[in-house]
Amino acid sequence: MEQMQRILRSAVRSGCDRNSCMIAFGGGVVGDITGYAAASLLRGVEFIQVPASLLAMVDASVGGKTGVNIPEGKNLAGAFHQPRAVLMDLDLLETLPDRQARAGWAEIIKTAAIRDIRLLSLIERERAALLAGSPSLLTKVVERCVRIKAEVVEEDERESGLRMILNFGHTLAHGIEAAQGYGRLLHGEAVAVGMVFAARLGEGLGITREATADRLEALLAAFGLPVHLSKLSCSRILTAMGRDKKRGPRGLRWVFLSQLGEALIRDDVKPAVWQAELKKFIKGK
Ligand SMILES: NC(=O)c1ccc[n+]([C@@H]2O[C@H](COP(=O)([O-])OP(=O)(O)OC[C@H]3O[C@@H](n4cnc5c(N)ncnc54)[C@H](O)[C@@H]3O)[C@@H](O)[C@H]2O)c1
Ligand SMILES: [Zn+2]
Known part of the structure; x- marks a missing residue:
């Protein structure tokens, strides 16, 4: 949740508007939090998934479930928000x-x-x-x-x-x-x-x-x-x-x-x- 706030505040400070698009480049955690931030920012801006881990490629980046954990449990805060696109490059897995x-x-x-x-x-x-x-x-x-x-x-x-x-x-x-x-x-x-x-x-x-x-x-x-x-x-x-x-x-x-x-x-x-x-x-x- 703390990271969500940081993302939202920096997006607003850097001048994002309804036409902005967020890009989630990383593992499933980055995808989930970016998607949730995109679903929340100005009541929803578009986002693109660029999954970098194998798990994010085969699972987390597809399907539009986004969210964050809270101390009471996994993914207890979140939204359904479909990415505009999911782009994968298996070469990224070389460093995984x-x-x-x-x-x-x-x-x-x-x-x-x-x-x-x-x-x-x-x-x-x-x-x-x-x-x-x-x-x-x-x-x-x-x-x-x-x-x-x-x-x-x-x-x-x-x-x-x-x-x-x-x-x-x-x-x-x-x-x-x-x-x-x-x-x-x-x-x-x-x-x-x-x-x-x-x-x-x-x-x-x-x-x-x-x-x-x-x-x-x-x-x-x-x-x-x-x-x-x-x-x-x-x-x-x-x-x-x-x-x-x-x-x-x-x-x-x-x-x-x-x-x-x-x-x-x-x-x-x-x-x-x-x-x-x-x-x-x-x-x-
Ligand atoms: N939204 C969904 O439908 C869905 C589905 C499955 C899992 N998930 C969520 O995804 C998360 C797990 O995703 P994950 O396994 O990607 O974990 P993760 O995001 O924590 O990434 C794993 C680690 O690998 C690193 N990493 C990622 N890609 C790399 C690369 N190409 N080279 C080097 N390092 C790299 C990351 O920095 C991190 O340290 C869980 O929180 C899970 O709940 C969501
Ligand atoms: Zn899973």
Whole structure:
């Protein structure tokens, strides 16, 4: 919020008007805050996304969700504001630190897991080439992810239905991020852990086809992503999840896979059930 104010004040001081256009050049954090500043400045000016991280390219820069965190939770202040354009240059990724690149892979694997089993199989098969940075393969994967996200958002911009599937792995991830005070696990890393948990919970409930969680976990681990959670206090995660704004009429909203490539939403999982599963998951079964 403090940074928002700095951006808005400097925009006004430098003479921005309704015809001004902001450019978000950076990772997802820069994109989210710039988009929110653009949505707020003079009740809305245009903006362009130039994502520089893998995660921002495949996910954060597309779809028009903008916002900032507040101490009470992730993205609790924000707006839907579509960028005028999203420009990507994969060469920017040459300077992206490895750990950040892996966090981007978590959202790529998420996109494949909820919507495209062929993409998931391609990533499994070509893992070595992808990690070595093969430009043609990476272009193909990034393009596919952007198309999937754009398709989903076109159908449901305001997240009243289908768009919720993009939150696969995010129910627990947001709890982890809020409980740790942002920053220890990267967003993508928390999502990786959250996806494994959602897949295990789904299998336990009989919603998710057996062996899905193992396959997903193996792929995430192969990309160097965390798949377990041991050090965080469970009660802090539970408190943070209690504040999650993603609730349906019946309770906390979970995205499950029926199988790899297909997602569904449920808000009727009893708190006692997912909480018991979470305690088991944190202790490592
Ligand atoms: N709006 C959405 O729909 C949406 C979707 C997914 C994630 N997000 C948000 O995006 C954020 C995560 O984005 P992120 O992973 O890009 O994190 P980030 O913005 O924190 O960037 C990660 C780090 O990499 C650096 N960096 C970025 N590009 C670089 C490059 N090309 N070379 C060298 N360093 C570079 C950044 O300075 C930063 O230190 C989270 O806050 C998440 O909530 C938003
Ligand atoms: Zn995410």
